[in-house]
Amino acid sequence: MRTKFTGVGTxxxxxxxxxxxxDEAAVRRxxxxxxxxxxxxxFGYLADAAPELAAMVLAAEPSSLIALALAHxxxxxxxxxxxxxxxxxxxxxxxxxxxxxxxxxxxxxxxxNDFRTRLVPLLNQPIS
Numbered sequence: 521m522r523t524k525f526t527g528v529g530t531x532x533x534x535x536x537x538x539x540x541x542x543d544e545a546a547v548r549r550x551x552x553x554x555x556x557x558x559x560x561x562x563f564g565y566l567a568d569a570a571p572e573l574a575a576m577v578l579a580a581e582p583s584s585l586i587a588l589a590l591a592h593x594x595x596x597x598x599x600x601x602x603x604x605x606x607x608x609x610x611x612x613x614x615x616x617x618x619x620x621x622x623x624x625x626x627x628x629x630x631x632x633n634d635f636r637t638r639l640v641p642l643l644n645q646p647i648s
Contacts, residue, residue, distance in 0.1 A: 562592040562632045566601065569643040575604035577642045581635075583609060587616035588623060588631060 566574045566589060578586050578601065586605075590598040590613065602610055602617075 562628060563589045563635065565636060565640050565643060566590075567593050567597040571597075571600035571604045573643060574601045577639050579606055579609055583612040583616050585631060585635075586613045587620055588628065589635060591617060591620050592628065592632075 566578070569577075578589070586609075590601060593601070598617075602613060605613060
């Protein structure tokens with residue numbers, strides 16, 4: 521099964537396989553992502569920052585961690601930050617977002633705390 525990937529600013533996962541059949545597992549993942557209340561409480565400092573600044577600060581992080589953080593933002597906020605990432609990083613993060621599976625809440629919490637400690641001071645700096 522291969523999930524279709526569409527460009528930045530549109531849906532990153534579709535509930536269809538490359539043959540056009542409905543991918544039931546993708547539908548369940550998308551539904552969970554839409555109703556998960558935890559996603560709106562984590563990584564809020566990224567959503568509050570200018571997308572260009574958030575992308576600049578995140579660009580040095582591993583793509584898998586950026587994808588996990590963006591998955592917990594509102595889709596429109598995540599898309600703005602994704603669009604502002606450098607091209608090669610943007611593509612890698614988008615692919616990782618598309619294939620992201622459930623991650624234990626403790627792991628998400630640890631990443632959020634780590635990013636909050638290390639990145640929030642950088643997010644409060646003006647863009648030069």
